[in-house]
Structures are given as structure tokens and as C-alpha cells.
Amino acid sequence: MIDPILLLAFLPAALALNLTPGADMLFCLAQGTRGGPVPALAASAGISTGAIVHVTLAGLGLGALVAAHPAAFDAIRYAGVAYLLWLVWRTLRSPLGAGGGPAVRPSRAFRDGLVVNLTNPKVILFILAFVPQFVDPARPVLAQFLVLGTVIAAGGFVVNGLVGVFAGGIGRHMARDARIERILRIVTATVFGGLAVRLALEGRRA
Template sequence: MDPAAWLTFCAAAAALVMIPGPTIMLVIGQSLGGGARNALPLAAGVAAGDMAAMTLSLAGLGAVLAASSALFGALQWVGAAYLVWLGLRMWRAPVTVEAAPPLPPARAMRQAFVVTALNPKGIVFFVAFVPQFIDPGRGFAGQAAILVATFCTLAALNAFGYAMLAGRLSGAVRRPAVRRALNRLGGAVLVGAGLAVALRRA
């Protein structure tokens, strides 16, 4: 793969993953409740979700979604419903003086994976984004593997950084009123993100 193209891809991907979206809001919300120990499972879930979305995109699913409004709409509703469900759970989470116990690592990873992977807009985006950095005169599979690995690594590092920051903040947030406000803010953002996903159209 051309090094210049790869560096350009790195810069573009780094800027993309740093924009806080539904996945990062989920990471922050769970890290506030669970502490920094959830950082690795959450980052792994984000990386796995992005890998699934990019792999499906490059395998042709993105083109199918772009051509099939029914399938695209169905996946929008599935992703939207899951975000709303997570948001409602965060809104209703019990608040105590002590920090909430951390989520089991498997559950934290699973939630981050599902929110990241079930984003049909992201799948379609990857179809348009990734091919711009592939040289048609070279082997497709090798270049695609490099780009997928690069993007997933950047996404994982970004999620890990957000989780660590939020985990440190969780130690200072002890007042029940403050924790309740943070839970409701995060829950409202996730519910809003779910509704936005449902209302958006390709």
C-alpha cells in the first residue's frame, strides 16, 4: 500500500473517530458508573464493532443497504431501539453515594460492540470512505486489511482514552444528585441518538 495514502487515511480516520457520537457517549456513560476498569472491554467492543461494520462494507453489504431501503430501514430501527433501551436503562439507574459497581467485562464489551456495529449509516459510509485510499493497481485484500486494522486500532485507542477520562471523573462524582444528573444526561443523549437514527433517511 502507498505510504502517503495510508498516512492520509490515518489522519482522516483519527479526525473521524474523535467526534463524539452514540458509541462514545455509551463509553463515557458506562465508564462513569464502572470506573476505569471497564476501559479495555469497552475499547475492545468498539474495535470489534467497527471491524464487523467495515468488513461487511467491503464485502458488499454497504452496496446492498444503499440499494435496499427496506433492509436499511429495518437496521435503522434495530439500532435505534437498542440505543433508546440503553438510554432508558441509564436514566433509571439507581444512584447511591458510592460509585456504581462496574459492569461485567463481557456485558460492557457486548454493548459497545452492538451500538458500534448496528449502525447502517456507518456501513454505507465505509463503502464511500475506504475505497478512496485503495490503489486499484495493487491487491485489494491486502490493502483492505491494512485499512481495517488501522481504523479499528484508532477507534479502540480513542474509546480507551474517553473511558479512562470518564473513569477518573467517576471517583470525584460522589453526590447522588450529581450522579443522577449525569445518568439522566447520558440517558437522554442515548435516547436522542436512537430517535435521530430512526428519523434519518439515506
């Protein structure tokens, strides 16, 4: 299905990618701060699921189609910006689960991670630039994309999940104080807002 030599070369590259701080890691950190360790892991799972979807689309050739049409690219990007801004509003108006308020449901955290990942067209552009370097055109292309994408998704789930769990443990302890809970809520909303601005500005540089 996949050349073992290419897979061995891909593993350290994928690990380096997973360990590089980025939007996914920041999102899981914010979700951990907002809801605790379990929602953080759920958010990481949602992001990894979104990565698999992106890889599948790239393997089928649909990713290149989206990348070639700026209108489609911008529509997806602005949907992501709008969703992140909605998360800002929801975070500011609702007490953090760690502070004794309504707990963040893991299912909601999973959905948030999935939607934020799927509405970031930069992800599929990166996959189109990165994964084909390790694909043997003489073998089934889609199968190779799926294997390599699973490696990226699994590594990302572990790394981002650990970051979120660590943040969740600290946030849950600190948020017992109402004043600190409000500060954590503002910090979390700021992270979501920063990701929205980053996604909006990236489109101008594309």
C-alpha cells in the same frame, strides 16, 4: 498488500476522523460515566470490533448490498434505535456502578458497544464512501480494506477509550453522593436517548 503512499495519506485522515466528536465518542463517555474506566475501555473495544466487522463487510461487497436495499437498512437502523432505548431504560432503573451499586461488567459494556456500532448502518455507508479513496484496485481489495479498517479501529479505540476513562474517573468520584449519582444516571440515559433519536432521524435524511 497496500501502497505505502496511500497508507501515509490515510493516516492523518484517519486520525482526524477519530478525533472528531461523534456518536461513538459520546457512547464511550456515557459508558465511562455509568460504569467507570474499565467498562469505558471495554465499550471502546466493542465499537472498534464493530468497525472491523463493517469494514470486512464493505470489502466483501455486502455493505453496498445493504445500502442498496432501504428495507434492510431501516431494519438495522431501528434495531439500533431499540437497543439504545433499552439502554436508557436499564440505566434509569439501575444504580451506577461508580456509586456503589452493581458494577457494569466489562463484558456487557463490550457487547453494548459492539451491538450499537453494528446496528448503525450509517457506519458502513461512511466506510463505503471514505475507505475506497485509499484503495488501489490493482491490489487485493479485501486485504486493503482490512488494513485501513484496522487503522481506524485502533485509533478509535485509543481516542474513545481515553474519553471514556476520563469520564469514568470523574463519574466515580462524583457518584459517591447519592444525589449526584442520580443526576449522572439521568445524564447518561439522556446521552443514550439522544443517540437513539439521532439514529432515527438520520434515516429520514438519508
